[in-house]
Amino acid sequence: MKIFAKECYLVLFFMTILSFKRISLFTAVITFYLTKAYAIEFNTDLLDVNDKNNIDFSRFSQQGYIMPGRYNLSVLLNNNRISNYSYLINFFEEDGSEQTKACITREIVEKFGLKNEALNKVSFQAEDSCVDFSGLPGVEIKPEMAENAINVSIPQIWLEYSYSSWLPPSRWDEGIAGVLVDYNINASLINSYRSGNSERLGYNGTAGINAGPWRLRADYRGNYNLFLSADDKRVTQHDFDWSRIYAYRALADWQSTLMLGENYTDSDIFDSWQFTGLSLKDDERMLPPKMRGYAPQVSGIAETNARVKVTQQGRILYDSTVPAGPFTIDSLDGSTRGRLDVEVIEQDGRTKKFRVDAAYVPYLTRPGRLRYKLSLGKPRVAEHKLEGSMFLSGEASWGINNEWSLYGGGITTKDFNTLSIGVAKDLKRFGSLSVDITQSVATVPENGTKKGKSWRVSYSKRFDEMNTDITFAGYRFSERDFMTMKQYLNARSSGTITRREKELYTTSVNKHISDWNMVLGLQYSHQTYWDSQASRYYNFSLNQYFDFFELKNISASINASRTQYRNRDLDSVYLSLSMPFGGSTLRYNSSLSGDIYEQSVGLSGRVKERLGSYSINAGYRDGNGIKPTSKFSGYYSRQFPATDFSANMSWEEKGYTSLGLALAGGVTATGEGVALHSGGSGGGTRLMVGTEGISGVPVDSGRAVTNAMGIAVVTSVNSYYRNTTTVDVTNMPDDIEVRQAVTESVLTEGAIGFQRFKAVKGRRLFATIRHKDGEDVPFGASVRNRADIEIGIVGEEGLTWLSGINPSEKIIARWGKNERCEISLPEQIGVDVQVFVCSPEKQ
Structure with a gap:
């Protein structure tokens, strides 16, 4: 046989002749590796007369020729698999052509993620018929039989965004x-x-x-x-x-989530309250990663092995135990917005409570994109009880162009109405800014009608040259008679209006100093009220890695915070030094909380392939x-x-x-x-x-x-x-x-x-598989277990490498169009080459 294909390699592997009395096995496995599909010419003189007359070799001289039939292949889109499963691809000869063509069905094309414009250019006749790509320029279908795959190349212009x-x-x-x-x-x-x-x-x-x-x-x-x-x-x-009892589903075409039942409003403009009804909102998690927002972080200090709970409107967002020292919770959902209530329950029963406003960048929206949130229902109080009239709440943001976004929203119910409108501006090198105004009108029993306005300014800027992030998110001023929906609901049930907010400042600064391997952080919030004392929260953090002579990778951190809430000040300062110690970390901690001073030394590390961790601390108070x-x-x-x-x-x-x-x-x-x-x-x-x-x-x-x-x-x-x-x-x-x-x-x-x-699961061994009459099972027959998993392929003279076999198990050998036989494995399987008899399958 002559092969004239360029860059075609022939690899021959001959197994050693095995002699077991009358059994002589000689198996040759020939693998062809073709880097490109070139024409092949056969020397038919090696064949007998009957084979010469009955076999048509002319087809194989055609470049890239594939025999007509159905093949189980993996489907690749631009060299990436579209599924973990294989598809049955039919190859057929078109009339008047000696070339075979692959039939790509509609089921497969629906996995490609074609744009609507591209879908309109391809023709579908029936679910199981072949798709015609002739109207879509640049599409190429290339079988890769050596890889048991077929690759469909489609220009990126016809595909949805991928990452x-x-x-x-x-x-x-x-x-x-x-x-x-x-x-x-x-x-x-x-x-x-x-x-x-x-x-x-x-x-x-x-x-x-x-x-x-x-x-x-x-x-x-x-x-x-x-x-x-x-x-x-x-x-x-x-x-x-x-x-809370609720149901939801994704609406992929709208990039939104529909939710029914007990829920809480989720808003970038208004406050949050519990309700029962339905909500529809766009879900940015359905967007590519580069188009999504961020998840807020909650930081604090635990004096002991403490339980930390983060809630919003009574809904538990996080509940876990943290070791003593500073902690940062960064696993909250990316859609979390608004005010979070944090409770630190120390091991001795003491509790600390503080609030975190999840700061976010101004409400800028990508050009041409509309973001929205809608809610309809009745306000809900404890134990699934509904109170008040039906309400409708909605908000939206529209990206006008690369620099401007318009946003706003409103809430309407029987005795409460509010309307908000704002604009966001990309200031380019000077950051981004948003400004909005909200008007509320509320009729409260025994308090009459209250009308008021609230103004808000938000600013964000990343200083790349200084490696610094600044978020001023931001300043808000509310008139005395301005009311939020939550305040209205509380006033309706209690008859009084309390803790009316006046001014709110929220600032966050993070500074990276690369030369010193140092990170500085500062958070500040200040809330004043018309009818009660102001509250403030400060947090300062410093983290640095450095070397000290032969001691490497030493970490030092300082964390200080002050919380002023309801005429009470709570100050905390925490100092930590740590260094590697073998496979563990040696740590020194010192803290001052109020007038209580503590210090300790400890050892911490990971165990069991990093699936476990430990810490041990000893000190005094x-x-x-x-x-x-x-x-x-x-x-x-x-x-x-x-x-x-x-x-x-x-x-x-x-x-x-x-x-x-x-x-x-x-x-x-x-x-x-x-x-x-x-x-x-x-x-x-x-x-x-x-x-x-x-x-x-x-x-x-x-x-x-x-x-x-x-x-x-x-x-x-x-x-x-x-x-x-x-x-x-x-x-x-x-x-x-x-x-x-x-x-x-x-x-x-x-x-x-x-x-x-x-x-x-089971033994691995060589075996010879034969029929009852002593004839070998055909070369290339597939041996499968009862789960239809291939466990071997029959070689020359029935010699087969089997894996995953077990005593008394029944396995099947299949070949041809639908020929098969059954092998009943013995109760004991030896270590030498076995001879297994394949009998007609029992129905």
């Missing part, structure tokens, strides 16, 4: 139907030297049902407290309630008119496949002893199976993976492991992002193989995605 971590809506997955329950449990046992003992249990979470694009959710929360005083008096408190007392604390957390676990303890001399435990995770059930899992909160997005009933397969860097049903749930999934999930092959048991260890998915908000990994 390395984001795909257009045509590629999003709504997931499968299922039920979920997420939980967050905190338990503590406190033995106080002065006031007795207490047991506390707090829990919250979300239960939900998914059906198609709809997500039904119910938030729950509860507490159990047992107090036992020094004189043995026992007091028990327990409460539980469903705090002084001030507040008491003698210096020693103290000790420890904290440990670990992410298990079934739950997130943390434990902490604290001891203070002649003060208290406290033990705490926390669990966070969930259970997800679908038609594919059920699994406990770590992570998951608020009924959020998750991916269920199946491994054909095989347990012990580590997924997502070992953070999830398949259970006895072969099911695991991955919760580190971002909605509307391209998420890659992998099998941890380095830690997989030796008797398990996974044929495709990587999968990709783009899930909508709240979806339960599902991906199946083709896994097999």
Whole structure:
């Protein structure tokens, strides 16, 4: 045989002749690797007379020729896979042509993310018919049979916006139907030297049902407290309630989310209140990453291993335990806006409360884009009770051009109306500025009609040459009779108007000093009222990394804050020094809170492949008119496949002893199976993976492991992002193989995605497969298990490498159009080359 194709390489691999008495096997595997599809010329003199007459080799002399038929191929769009699954592609010969053509169906084209303009240029006849791309210039379809794939090249001008971590809506997955329950449990046992003992249990979470694009959710929360005083008096408190019940779905074509049920208003212009009804708002998470906003951060200082809760309108946004020292919560949802209530519950029972205004850049909108939020319903008070008349609330922002945006909104109900209008301007090198004015008219029982205005100015600027961010978000002045919707609702129920806001300043400055490896931060807010005392909040932070002689990567940080709220000042200063110590970190901490001074030394680090962490601290406490007392604390957390676990303890001399435990995770059930899992909160997005009933397969860097049903749930999934999930092959048991260890998915908000990994478990060995009459099973026959996973391909004279086989198992060999036979494996399988008999399959 002669091959005249340029750059064509022939690789021959000959297996050693194996002699077992009468068995002589000689197997040759020939692989052709063609870098380009060139014509091939065959020397037919090597064939017998019958083959010469019956085989037409002229077709193979055509460049890039592919035999007509149906092929299972991966589909690539501009060299990127459009799905984890293969598609059945039909290759056919057009009339009068010796070239074959690939049939791309409508199902495949809908995954490409073509613009509407491009869709109008291609023709669809039926769902299973071939799509005609002749009206779309620049499209090229190129089979890559060596890669078992077909690549469709389409100019970017015809495609929706795409990004390395984001795909257009045509590629999003709504997931499968299922039920979920997420939980967050905190338990503590406190033995106080002065006031007795207490047991506390707090829990919250979300239960939900998914059906198609709809997500039904119910938030729950509860507490159990047992107090036992020094004189043995026992007091028990327990409460539980469903705090919120709602349903929502994504509207991809509108880049919006529709929500029904109990909700709270989410506004960039007005304040927030709870209501029951419906809301429709654009969801910027559906936009490419570069077109999205940011998530606010909450910073503070914990004096002990403290529980930190962040809420908004009674809705829990964050609830977890943090170790002693400064903390920063940066995992809040990117759509969070407005005022956040922060509560720090120390281990000895002390609590600190403060508020954070989630500052954001002025309301600039991209040119030609309309952003909007609509809400319709009735205001809601505690325990699902409705109060007042129906209301309609709406706001919108329109990008006029690259420099100007117009925004505004309004609220209307029976006795309350408000209207706001504003404009935002991109000042180029001088930053961005927005100005708006709001007018309210409210009729309050026993207070008559109140009319007032409120003005707001916001400014933001990044000084690249100074590596500095400044957000002045900003200044707001409200007249005495100006009222917000929330103030109106409170006045309607109580009959009085209190804490009427007058002026508000909010400023944030962050400065990076690269030469010194230093970051400076300053936050300031000041709120005055017409009828009560002003409140202020200051926070200063400094962080620096440096080397000191042979000591490398030393970190120093200072954090100072002052909160003035309701005629009470709370000052805190925190100093920390840390340095690497082996595989851990050695730390010195010193803090002053009010008139209480503390200092400690500690050791912290990561354990178990970074899935766990620990910290140990010892120090003393002084001030507040008491003698210096020693103290000790420890904290440990670990992410298990079934739950997130943390434990902490604290001891203070002649003060208290406290033990705490926390669990966070969930259970997800679908038609594919059920699994406990770590992570998951608020009924959020998750991916269920199946491994054909095989347990012990580590997924997502070992953070999830398949259970006895072969099911695991991955919760580190971002909605509307391209998420890659992998099998941890380095830690997989030796008797398990996974044929495709990587999968990709783009899930909508709240979806339960599902991906199946083709896994097999069992022995690996060489075997000869023959029919009952001693004839070899045909060369190239596919050997598959009962899950229809290929576990081997028959070679010359029946010699086959099999993987994932088990005693007494039944496997199938298939070849030709529909020929097959069944192999019943013996109860005991040896280590030598086995001979398996393939019998007609039993129906």
